[in-house]
Amino acid sequence: MFDLSVMRELLVDEIVSSAGAEHGRCFALLKEDAPDSKLKPVKIFDVSPNSVLIKLDKSEQPKTLLQEGRGQRQRCDYVLLTIYQDRPLMLFVEMKSRTAKKPEIQRQFKGAECIMDYCNSVLKRFHDQEDFLGQFQKRFIVFYKSGLTKQRTRPVLHPHKNDTPERAYKYPNPYNPPLKSLISL
Numbered sequence: 001m002f003d004l005s006v007m008r009e010l011l012v013d014e015i016v017s018s019a020g021a022e023h024g025r026c027f028a029l030l031k032e033d034a035p036d037s038k039l040k041p042v043k044i045f046d047v048s049p050n051s052v053l054i055k056l057d058k059s060e061q062p063k064t065l066l067q068e069g070r071g072q073r074q075r076c077d078y079v080l081l082t083i084y085q086d087r088p089l090m091l092f093v094e095m096k097s098r099t100a101k102k103p104e105i106q107r108q109f110k111g112a113e114c115i116m117d118y119c120n121s122v123l124k125r126f127h128d129q130e131d132f133l134g135q136f137q138k139r140f141i142v143f144y145k146s147g148l149t150k151q152r153t154r155p156v157l158h159p160h161k162n163d164t165p166e167r168a169y170k171y172p173n174p175y176n177p178p179l180k181s182l183i184s185l
Contacts (some may be wrong), residue, residue, distance in 0.1 A: 002083055006132065015054055016053070016055075017054075025046055028080050030042045030095060030140065031095075032095050032097065033058075042095070047178065048082045050083070051083075052081040056077065056079060061139060066067060073152070075111040075115060077091075077093055084180070091182065092109050093143065094142045094168075095146065110165055137183075139163060140162050140163070146172040163184075
């Protein structure tokens with residue numbers, strides 16, 4: 001079993017959350033903090049009790065290090081580290097109240113991947129964790145506010161493996177999905 005507590009030791013408390021529990025099921029709670037947000041909070045159910053939820057957009061991005069031009073300073077809203085069926089998973093999650101262009105979302109995911117690569121490097125050099133995050137399977141999810149008044153009562157399971165920013169799975173808000181409906185193993 002993977003000990004995710006090393007991530008809690010690495011990151012500041014303000015950006016890290018733990019799993020909650022409701023009716024015997026563990027969940028990760030994701031919500032937009034912007035006052036004009038139209039998305040409802042999302043609970044991803046059936047995560048492991050020791051899951052680590054990282055709110056990337058809560059930390060200030062240093063503007064004195066990287067140029068802005070190609071999107072390298074962007075990042076998605078959340079990264080969820082969890083264990084599912086003994087497999088370590090890293091879910092990159094973007095929440096959109098408005099329509100966003102695919103390239104913008106892809107840049108946000110890629111920027112978040114860079115941050116997690118940096119964390120992996122710090123874990124290796126300062127915490128004696130050889131490629132800890134490299135063992136995690138990546139999945140990319142976009143929760144969005146649907147503009148339709150008529151919606152399906154149950155979302156359709158996605159047919160493709162959402163393991164790259166280009167193949168991110170789009171999931172309508174306000175559903176509170178189980179983890180297995182967001183990943184394809």
